[in-house]
Amino acid sequence: MSLLEVKNLRVEFPTRRGTLVALDDVSFAIAPGEVLGVVGESGAGKSMTGAAIIGLLEPPGRIAGGQILLEGRRIDNLPYEQMRRIRGREIGAIFQDPLTTLNPLYTVGRQLVETMTTHLPIGPGEARERAIGWLEQVGIPAARERIDSYPHEFSGGMRQRVVIALALCAEPKLIVADEPTTALDVSIQAQVIALLKRLAREKGTAMMLVTHDMGVIAETADRVAVMYAGRIAEIGPVREVVKHANHPYSQGLMASIPPLDRRVERLQQIEGAMPRLSAIPKGCAYNPRCPHAFDRCQTERPDLMPAGRTEAACWLHAEGSAR
Amino acid sequence: MTPMLETQDVARHFDVSRPLIQRLLAREGRRTLRAVDGVSFAIPKGSTLSLVGESGCGKSTVARLVVGLYPPTRGRVLFDGQDLAAARADRRQRSRMQMIFQDPYASLNPRWRVADIIAEPIRAFGLIEGRAAQMERVGELLTQVGLSPLDGQKYPHEFSGGQRQRISIARALSSNPEFLVCDEPTSALDVSVQAQILNLMKELQARLGLTYLFISHNLAVVRQVSDRIGVMYLGRLVELAPAETLFTTPRHPYTRALMEAIPDLEMTGRARTPVGGEVPSPISPPSGCAFHPRCPLANARCKAEAPRMLPAGEAQVACHAVEEGRAAA
Numbered sequence: 222m223s224l225l226e227v228k229n230l231r232v233e234f235p236t237r238r239g240t241l242v243a244l245d246d247v248s249f250a251i252a253p254g255e256v257l258g259v260v261g262e263s264g265a266g267k268s269m270t271g272a273a274i275i276g277l278l279e280p281p282g283r284i285a286g287g288q289i290l291l292e293g294r295r296i297d298n299l300p301y302e303q304m305r306r307i308r309g310r311e312i313g314a315i316f317q318d319p320l321t322t323l324n325p326l327y328t329v330g331r332q333l334v335e336t337m338t339t340h341l342p343i344g345p346g347e348a349r350e351r352a353i354g355w356l357e358q359v360g361i362p363a364a365r366e367r368i369d370s371y372p373h374e375f376s377g378g379m380r381q382r383v384v385i386a387l388a389l390c391a392e393p394k395l396i397v398a399d400e401p402t403t404a405l406d407v408s409i410q411a412q413v414i415a416l417l418k419r420l421a422r423e424k425g426t427a428m429m430l431v432t433h434d435m436g437v438i439a440e441t442a443d444r445v446a447v448m449y450a451g452r453i454a455e456i457g458p459v460r461e462v463v464k465h466a467n468h469p470y471s472q473g474l475m476a477s478i479p480p481l482d483r484r485v486e487r488l489q490q491i492e493g494a495m496p497r498l499s500a501i502p503k504g505c506a507y508n509p510r511c512p513h514a515f516d517r518c519q520t521e522r523p524d525l526m527p528a529g530r531t532e533a534a535c536w537l538h539a540e541g542s543a544r
Numbered sequence: 545m546t547p548m549l550e551t552q553d554v555a556r557h558f559d560v561s562r563p564l565i566q567r568l569l570a571r572e573g574r575r576t577l578r579a580v581d582g583v584s585f586a587i588p589k590g591s592t593l594s595l596v597g598e599s600g601c602g603k604s605t606v607a608r609l610v611v612g613l614y615p616p617t618r619g620r621v622l623f624d625g626q627d628l629a630a631a632r633a634d635r636r637q638r639s640r641m642q643m644i645f646q647d648p649y650a651s652l653n654p655r656w657r658v659a660d661i662i663a664e665p666i667r668a669f670g671l672i673e674g675r676a677a678q679m680e681r682v683g684e685l686l687t688q689v690g691l692s693p694l695d696g697q698k699y700p701h702e703f704s705g706g707q708r709q710r711i712s713i714a715r716a717l718s719s720n721p722e723f724l725v726c727d728e729p730t731s732a733l734d735v736s737v738q739a740q741i742l743n744l745m746k747e748l749q750a751r752l753g754l755t756y757l758f759i760s761h762n763l764a765v766v767r768q769v770s771d772r773i774g775v776m777y778l779g780r781l782v783e784l785a786p787a788e789t790l791f792t793t794p795r796h797p798y799t800r801a802l803m804e805a806i807p808d809l810e811m812t813g814r815a816r817t818p819v820g821g822e823v824p825s826p827i828s829p830p831s832g833c834a835f836h837p838r839c840p841l842a843n844a845r846c847k848a849e850a851p852r853m854l855p856a857g858e859a860q861v862a863c864h865a866v867e868e869g870r871a872a873a
Contacts, residue, residue, distance in 0.1 A: 262734040263705070378822050406598035407761065409822060411805040433734060436807030463809055477739035481764040481808055484788070487746070488739040488768060494704050 223250035224292060224427045225274070225395055231286035232266075232273055234498075241498040243269050243282060245451045246524070253394065254425040256418075258442030258459065260435060260474070262495050265448040267431045271397045273297070274429065275314050276304040291395065310340040313388030317400035319380035322387070323372040329356075329383050330368035333390055340391035355386040359416055378409035382416070389420060396421075399431045414441055435478055439463050447471045450496055450506035457531025467528035468535045470507045505536065513537055546625040547586040548723050548755040549610055554619035555779075556580040556605050560827060577827050579605040581779040582619065584853070587772075589722070592749070592756040594766040594787075596802070597776035598823050603759045606776075607727045610757060611643050623723070639669040642716035646728035648708030652700040658711055659696030662686070665719040685714040689744060706737035713744065717752070727759045742768060763806055767791055775799045778826055778834040785859030795861045797839045797871065833864065841865040 232244035244266045251257045259267045272278050274289055276296070289297040296307060308314065316322050324332060333352035334345055343351070349368070356364035359382040361375075372380055381401065388396055401417065402410040418441055421428050430442055438445050439459060446456040447468065455468040466472045476489035493510045496502060502509055508518040517536045528538035561567060561574040580602040587593040595603040608614045610621055612632045621628040623641065631637040642665070645651040652661055662682045665671075672678050683693030689710040700708055709729060716724055729745070730738040746769060748754060760766050766773055770787040775796065783796040794800045821838040824830055833851050836842040843864075851862040865871040 262736060376822055406823070407763075407802060408598060408805045411807070412820075414807065434807070435735070435809060439809045440807045474736055475809075477736045478809065479739070479742070479762075479764040479768045481767065481803075481806060482791075482810065484767055487743055490739040490743055491736040494706060494737070 222293065223290075224253045224255075225251040225429070226290040226293075227270070227274070227287070228290070229287035230270070230273060230284065230289065230297075232269055232278065232282055233285040234282050236281075238499070242285075242501075243451055243498060244273065247287070247448075247451075247453055248525070249446055249453065249456060251395070251427045251429060253427050254421065255444065256421055256428045256430055256442045258438035258445040259429060259431045259448060260433060260438055260445060261448035261454075262433065262474075264495060264498075266451040267433075267448050268399050269451075270448070271314075271399045271429060271431050275308055275312055275397050276301075277308075277314075306340075309336060309393070310391050311393050311395065313391065313393035313396045315381075315384055315388045315396060315398040315401045317403050319377065319384045319404070320372065322384050323380065325372055328369045328371055329375070333368075333387060336387060337390050352386075352390065355390050356383070358420070359383070359386045359389075360412065361386075378405055378412065381405060381409075381413055385413070385416065385420075389424070389426070392424065394427060396426055396428045397431070398428060400433070401430070402437060403432065403434065410437070417441065435463065435475065447474065450501050451498065452506065452534060453525060454507065454535075455528075455531055455533040456525065461530045465529060465531075467531050467538060468507075468533040469511045469513050469537070471533075473510075505534070545589060547622075548589045548624060549757065550586040550622040551584055551606075551610065552620045552622070553582050553584050554580065554606075554609055554616045554621055555582050556602075556609055556614050557617045575827055578779050578829065579826060580609065583774075583776075583779075583781050584619075585772075585774055585781065585784060587723075587755055587757060589755050590749075590753050591771040592758055592769055593772045593774065594758040594760060594770040595774045595776055596760055596763060596766050598761060598802075600778075600823055600826060601776040602779040602826070603761075603776050604727055605779075607643070607725050607757065607759050611641055611725050635669055639665070639671070639719040640721050641723040641725070642719060642721040643725045643727065644709075644712050644716050644729045646731055648705055648712055648732065651712055652708060652715075654700055656699075657696065658686075658698055658700065658703075661700070661711065662696070662715045662718050665715060669719050671719060681718070682714075685718055688717065688748070689714045690740075704737075705733050706740060709733060709737075709741050710744065713741075713748070717748070722753070723755045723757075725757045725759075728761070729758075730765060731760070731762070738765070745769065763803065775802070778823065778829050780834065780862065781853060781860075782835065782863065783859060783861045784853070785861075789858045793857065793859075795856050795859055795866050795871065796835075796863050797841050797865065798835045801838070833862075839865075841870055843870075 228248050230244055230247040234241040234243055261267045284297050288295055330352050334348040337348040353364050402413050442459045445459045445462045447454045449470050455471045466475055473491040504520050505518045505523055508514040523534045523536050525532040525534045526538055556579050558577040560577045597603050609616055612628050623631040659682045662685055663678050666678055672681055682696050686693050691710055730741050773787050773790045774781045774784045777798050783799050830837050832848045833846045836846040845864050851864050853860045853862045854867055856866055
């Protein structure tokens with residue numbers, strides 16, 4: 222059974238000029254121990270999906286339809302207090318900026334201990350021992366001495382390790398990581414990715430990894446979902462999506478990444494820009510930029526359908542469609 | 545031919561001491577941050593030199609030094625053979641260099657119309673008289689960067705990040721510069737937009753014969769745009785080489801570590817060895833070679849003696865291990 226199941230999720234933002242649909246009909250599942258990468262341009266809805274799952278949508282955003290199920294139990298309609306218990310205990314969150322995640326007034330140790338005593342049936346003494354263990358596991362040298370340091374006494378890379386320890390310490394089944402390595406330098410980024418991968422494998426933790434960095438996804442994820450204008454354009458095994466994408470948008474996105482191993486005279490680019498939420502085109506949202514668009518794309522919105530070894534929301538892959 | 549820009553052992557130090565009273569109470573001396581500490585390179589006309597490195601390596605400080613936003617603490621910057629300070633005193637010389645910044649949200653005045661933003665350098669340098677003629681030139685510039693002349697009447701908030709960066713480029717081009725300093729021009733953009741901007745910059749270079757100093761932390765981007773690449777670490781160049789040479793035969797252990805660390809699309813499922821440790825503080829850099837605490841090839845000499853830039857094939861490398869032949873190719 223899937224650990225997390227998102228079914229037809231719809232998130233709306235009521236504004237004075239009408240309701241904006243930020244997420245529309247988003248469905249996917251994550252199995253225990255699996256890493257699902259979520260990619261897309263800014264504004265595509267990837268962070269919004271993560272925020273909806275951990276129940277931290279910023280008002281006035283609200284879930285207007287669909288369900289989120291954790292181990293078969295609905296969590297999208299829980300009261301605040303109940304959701305707060307799930308967050309931390311069952312779902313851990315890692316955000317981009319470690320400085321805003323950590324409380325600057327408390328020592329790192331106190332934040333870890335508090336998280337564990339809140340969510341696990343253990344006392345402060347044992348929690349402190351475990352906190353030291355976690356800091357060692359995430360690769361903080363001299364953890365026993367550094368546990369009583371404040372967040373500002375750590376460097377950026379070390380701080381993000383602390384955040385990871387904090388997300389993991391209550392042993393959640395699912396981690397939602399939103400751009401966990403974006404604020405870090407490449408050499409530190411590599412260390413943090415290796416760490417996340419190892420921990421997911423060892424503890425069997427499932428992870429939803431939101432990032433715009435395809436390199437990170439290629440290294441870390443098992444499956445990947447490509448989002449465009451609030452919907453999933455394509456979802457499938459990471460190798461397939463990276464190498465043999467079936468949706469024209471995923472193809473364009475992959476082709477526009479500058480290659481590291483050679484120089485090209487001209488990078489492939491996708492013409493135009495992603496539409497604003499207030500002006501999403503009729504039919505397939507990608508049709509104005511799509512080199513393969515035909516009549517049906519302009520009138521009818523495609524749902525995910527099997528395409529090669531992935532699923533793509535694209536009429537090119539419909540039964541009996543002219544290709 | 546005289547290079548467009550040359551730096552000779554240029555350095556920039558910042559005083560980061562605590563206030564006098566606190567210093568006296570704590571009995572500590574002044575503290576100096578050596579953001580850039582002796583960097584020499586030359587950029588031939590019409591070519592692109594890129595500087596890469598991690599945050600805090602001093603690459604953005606170099607960008608600011610070469611356009612004169614900071615005066616150097618030591619060394620010289622020559623713009624077209626002329627001392628930079630003298631060149632900047634002359635308006636005509638100053639209009640020959642422009643800068644593009646990383647954040648297109650912060651670098652455009654939100655209260656000005658785009659046409660006025662782009663026309664500002666034209667007016668400041670007194671290049672074109674008369675509003676009608678100025679607006680005609682603005683229209684040309686907007687077309688040149690792939691926007692519509694009508695966009696000049698809009699405000700920056702009406703544009704996406706990529707379009708704003710196009711506006712920044714149009715503004716930089718408005719004084720007909722020959723030399724552009726681009727400080728992470730695509731780091732704030734999505735990849736599909738990044739491709740558009742990089743293509744645009746390459747087209748403009750070919751069409752207008754521009755010289756670029758390109759600052760980036762992204763090696764894949766740098767490979768696409770550069771003729772030569774300098775790798776910086778803690779305020780110094782550790783390797784300077786033609787772009788293709790750097791990628792085919794990286795010599796400095798830090799260059800190799802950087803390349804090894806980049807997550808690559810080809811590496812699906814492959815494990816790799818990350819570089820250990822972090823960039824040390826430039827306030828108290830390690831003795832000798834600044835990279836030695838993280839370097840797999842470090843020995844006693846590396847701890848004691850700072851390496852100098854020495855030729856190695858087509859490249860210049862500052863590394864004792866490379867000099868002594870200890871770094872296997």
